[in-house]
Amino acid sequence: MNAAPLFVVAGPTAVGKGTVVRRLREMHPQVTLSISVTTREPRPGEVDGVDYIFVSDAQFDRMVDNGDLLEWAMVHNQNRYGTPAAWVDEQRENGLPVLLEVDLAGARQVKRKVPGCRSIFIEPPAWEDLQRRLLSRGTETLEEQARRLRTAREELAAAGEFDVVIVNHDVDRTAVELAEAMGLN
Numbered sequence: 001m002n003a004a005p006l007f008v009v010a011g012p013t014a015v016g017k018g019t020v021v022r023r024l025r026e027m028h029p030q031v032t033l034s035i036s037v038t039t040r041e042p043r044p045g046e047v048d049g050v051d052y053i054f055v056s057d058a059q060f061d062r063m064v065d066n067g068d069l070l071e072w073a074m075v076h077n078q079n080r081y082g083t084p085a086a087w088v089d090e091q092r093e094n095g096l097p098v099l100l101e102v103d104l105a106g107a108r109q110v111k112r113k114v115p116g117c118r119s120i121f122i123e124p125p126a127w128e129d130l131q132r133r134l135l136s137r138g139t140e141t142l143e144e145q146a147r148r149l150r151t152a153r154e155e156l157a158a159a160g161e162f163d164v165v166i167v168n169h170d171v172d173r174t175a176v177e178l179a180e181a182m183g184l185n
């Protein structure tokens with residue numbers, strides 16, 4: 001039996017990926033979103049096992065050594081994030097399409113390891129939109145904002161590596177376009 005499809009969604013910080021993916025899942029609840037493992041501290045309101053699986057550096061090291069992660073990356077030069085491979089395999093074997101929302105380095109690893117996966121890049125209408133969103137979010141320090149903007153520039157340059165590029169003018173429209181790119185109707 002063929003496994004259900006795997007989709008990987010990437011895009012620069014503050015482009016609104018999280019909101020688009022949430023909207024997509026309201027429209028298509030059969031799509032399962034992988035819960036990543038991370039070494040970063042939980043933010044207020046985040047729940048372990050729901051938003052992320054929060055682990056220590058030592059636990060993350062062990063998962064890497066054991067080959068438990070389909071991909072992993074250090075994001076914004078700060079914390080490590082990774083996708084548990086067994087969970088993804090299990091969902092797909094049970095016929096459930098899986099969506100991964102990862103950074104560019106992670107997306108590149110998944111594309112290499114899973115040739116049949118479909119990759120989608122979400123980009124802002126203009127650089128200024130991204131800048132405005134990141135600054136108005138107000139959740140990062142100035143230093144962190146600058147770091148994220150540097151990463152965003154590098155990430156935007158990689159859009160051409162993806163199967164589909166969607167410009168996020170409007171969350172609802174982008175979610176519909178994402179669903180179309182995933183073959184969901």
Ligand code: 5GP
Pocket residue numbers: 012013036037040071072073075081082083101102103105106107
């Ligand atoms: P945040 O700390 O804001 O929750 O996430 C920061 C970034 O980490 C997001 O832009 C997201 O794309 C990336 N990320 C989240 N989970 C994973 C993962 O499992 N693997 C990789 N490579 N990146 C991830």
